[in-house]
Amino acid sequence: MPRSFLVKKQHSTKKPNYGGLKSETEEAPCGTHEDSLLYSDVLPHHRCPAQSPRLQQRAQPLSSSSSSCPLPSSPNTSPLSFLGHSSEAYSRSPVEDNKPAESCTKVNLEIQCVTGDLRQRESLLPPSLPLLALFPATPPGSSSQESFECLDCRKELLSFSGLAKHKQLRCEWSSKKYFSCKYCEKEYVSLGALKMHIRTHTLPCVCKLCGKAFSRPWLLQGHIRTHTGEKPFSCLHCSRAFADRSNLRAHLQTHSEVKKYQCASCFKTFSRISLLAKHQEAGCPLS
DNA sequence: CTGGGGACGGGGCCC
């Protein structure tokens, strides 16, 4: 599992300096803090068809140049900047400046999603660039009969109204919605999942003792136990206690005669899959 | 080198 969002990134120091984190997030303490979802947090990446894994299969060659994807796709670029809106107004977040997060939550949220809906896509385009001009279903010179192609399912319709009706009522792909994270490339089918994921970027839960930031309250609670020394998870087989349930679970493996993870070659068992992996990487003598 | 503990992460599930 990638740990790119881990706060702890200084491998050489056991006690990382969280001063920088504190300055950015201390005004958004967990528990009272509401997720600071801004426009830019939940606005979709403006993917051209070729950017979507699903759409990629059906992507048609729109153009040989990068202009085939006229919409901005960089997560660092305000998706609305090209619409004439103030880029700053839509891209600021607690991570990017030191404004109290609470002030950001007052922003009237406009949740959009990546969808195949023609009207929504069109609304994201500059008024000067009609959608059909960007994605002609009939390449110039290839046919005399003009048609309108659904970009999502490749079905061709004879009229614009037919295309609109198709997308509204019949196109299976057009009803699929995607919520994209502006900080990374991840996509989610629900807004709730995306909001939770965004917390791994914004890290709204801040330890008041050391300033370290976490994505979720219970992670902070677990961290606070490292300060207080509280160990609520006790082993039933010995006197040991743990601050973390996962660590108790791992500890319970040490009491087990047969460990959970077994080498298929020598049948030696290990309490952790990482130990089994090490055993196999080092070269099992019987393998 | 191995095994175990500590700290922490993300996704999913339930309420």
Next chain:
DNA sequence: CGGGCCCCGTCCCCA
């Protein structure tokens, strides 16, 4: 829909 919790997992450190 959001919060809390659980599960599974990783990485680091140390004996």
